[in-house]
Amino acid sequence: MSEFRRDVLRYLVGAVLCAWLTLAAFAAIILDLPRTDSMAVIAVAAIAQIVVQLFCFLHIDLNRRQREDLLLILFSILQLAIMIGGTIWVMTDLHSRM
């Protein structure tokens, strides 16, 4: 397969997978599943879709040549996790004390 076909296929596969994952998340709402079940479906579909898009559209992988770039992304995600997790933790704690 030529490089061009491989490149196009990567985008097409990504788009089709994302469309299905989006449908799965919407289906959880339309089928009116119990709240905990639909939240689980939405969370799994969202994380799967982010991984698919990072790989197919943004071309991020575990390739050794771009470890520095991967470090930048992973460090940003760590910062986000601390800030979002910390905010939600502190605020729910305050809420439960009110």
Added chain:
Amino acid sequence: MIHRLYPGLNLGPAHGDDHAEAEPVIFGFWVFLMSDLITFGILFATYATSATTMGRAGGPGPAELFNLGSVALQTGALLASSLTCGLAALAVKHRLGSGTAVGWLIATMLLGTMFLGLELRDFHQMIGAGATPDRSAWLSSYFALVGLHGLHISAGLIWAAVMIGLLHRQPEEGRTKQRLLMFGLYWHFLDLIWIGILSVVFLAGLA
């Protein structure tokens, strides 16, 4: 895969010096994208802490305000535009001619405009129903988060228009190719943020 120098679509060795010269530029753009991610992340945290009964302050909530059909159309438009924007970058990488790339960019702009139009219509209906940003903490954080994403999309539409002009005037310039790669990263990044908004704001709000 041996010739990959930077995260994102690579021009490849067929583009000579343009390929190597793109590396620091694309890396710098990733630094910008990651700092933008932190901005969005903080707005997500603000949203999560105010999406409560208390945060709604007795005002209207997601069930009365959100239009699931419109949100589905917006999601579809944005995903399709992410694909067309990727195809525009591939047209430049594989030298299919600047006309092909411009065609895909026009498709991207049309889909992006459709997304923005639907989003503005939803904002208009919400405000008409009395759900203004000053009504409750939940609505303030909603308009801040979703509105900032909409502003990014608007900026992206302007950028796409500039790219069409550049591809028309100087399609073989290294700078043009670098800017198209950056535009691609920016647009795909906005679709990633939208997945978060769709899941955290709309779907979780209606679950």
